[in-house]
Amino acid sequence: MSVRTEGKDAGSGGDTLGRDAKTPVLQVEHLVKHFPVRKGVFGRRVGEVHAVSDVSFEVFKGQTLGLVGESGCGKSTTGRTVMRLLEPTSGVVRLQGQEITAATNPRDLARDMAFVFQDPFASLNPRLTAAKNVTEPLRIQGAGDAAQRRARALELFAHVGLREDQLDRLPSEFSGGQRQRIGIARALALSPKVVILDEPVSALDVSVQAQVLNLLKRLQAETDVAFLFISHDLSVVRHLCDRVAVMYLGKIVEIGDRAQVYDRPLHPYTQALLSAVPVPVPGARRNRIVLQGDLPSPVNPPKGCRFRTRCPKAQAICAEKEPELASRTGAQLVACHFADDDRSMV
């Protein structure tokens, strides 16, 4: 085992006794991911894309943290960096108290953390049958023989609502929703503690989205797995998540319980996002906050508060001092100088 054990968690024998829902299974602290911008024949480094800048959050056992934000805000990069598909520039990721480092064997990591991809048409190996795709994690771990793996595939199929006679079909013979079920079954094959879901339903039809979301809810209730759910769809996040983190330009601007964030958003960006969600009531009025301008370039993010260039509340201090992500009311953290300036939306 190359996982470094933290002092306080020295007796980590995989016992779950004494761990309640308040124990974070996944802790992300000050995660930073920069991508170099290269130019010219020799690939001179001329700058950096600040894709993820100092992101911290925790995911608790049996719960779902939703990570929302618009395109290009760094939420997918965050997920991929946590999964070590990308090497972080700096920051610490702890899984069950154990720090994941560059020396961590990916195979050991895969036993406790799995990933579900966005595009169900691209995330399954087209040359492997559904059963083989689902049990790839077992094969890689060297777990079980062919018969045992097949038995596990059957079990997982039943879990995600697929039929036994579909085991030997190729991915191309399934619909999008079915393929995403296969992808979810694959993620659960090793009974991980955390599953990172990167926009798992955004490529699906709305009716199929609901089915997959309900499946995820049921699976979580059954297995107590924790989800990090990455999405740009606020209503989907509201449906599934216990807690919500809102990202803007590589930073978390607000994080809190679902009810708090949705009912009483404190950050102007969250307020603007929520005001843009259509209300399914005919004739209902809503005060839309329409943001001006475009998302600034993450190569050269604004000094001070990153949201100030589009913020309706921006003052001089916002350009000088970067607001800290701090508590205003209990568990709800918000990064804004004028967050207490209460303005209930919707």
Add this chain to the structure above:
Amino acid sequence: MTASPATSAAVAPRVATRRVRYSARQKFLRSTSGLIGTLVFLVLVVIAIAAPLIAPDSPLKRAGDALQQPNAHHWFGTDELGRDLFSRVIYGTRLSLETAVGAAALSCVVGLPVGIVTGYLGGWVDAVIMRVTDFVLAVPEILFALVVVATLGSGVFKLTLAIGIGATPAFIRLARASTLSLRDTEYVLAARSMGAAKRDIMFRTVMPNILPPIFVQIVVTASVAILVAAALSFVGLGTPPPAPSWGGMLQTSRSYLYQQVWYAILPGVALAITVGALDAIGRGLQQALGTETATKASGAMG
């Protein structure tokens, strides 16, 4: 595009194609050129294997008077030494196919893994291998084979080796390009997220998925190998006499065009049929696999 920050804009809804899909094999067998090419090629393989049973005479020994016209005893006539031309053409099939299969197998067995490794790992390994590859590619295949044969000396094995080495860079390039296009697909990322070792990803996840274009390349290489072998034999650098190579027969026949015109025509026809069959197979494969690779290439990331 792993390196791009999240692009999660609403993904265009992708509708599953509901129409009946034929497997690549079915499509291949339904294409006329693929089917005919395969049948002809199979006949050639049978001829090559069963040459001693089919050929009435030895390809190397005198069987009658020299330069006879086609007749009941010698269907294709005889050559300047009185050897039965039909027997020589039959045995020539064996020689040609040996070179073709040998060269294609050699270049594929070397080129495919090298291309996958260089494409997947990238970095300086990639840079070095690609420059060497470019160097070999810059020299025309026939010239390259000529130089190798001139250096090593002639012989069937050396000829095969020369053609095989010359054809390897094409495999490396193809395998590398295909690997590059798959390296950041979600199912390769998925394999990484499952903790698969690099070797596992390269040869269990990537390799089976890049085989379709490789198959086409194998067939093309085989057909080019036959032509290059014939051309080298024609200029006297290929299979040395008295071996019954089609190229060598074509070369000798030039001196006897007025006495025995079939001497020149028949090896040429045999050559044309073989290369034509391989090209037909290649075309059929391309048709059958083309659509499949097109569907596979679709896919965005978020």
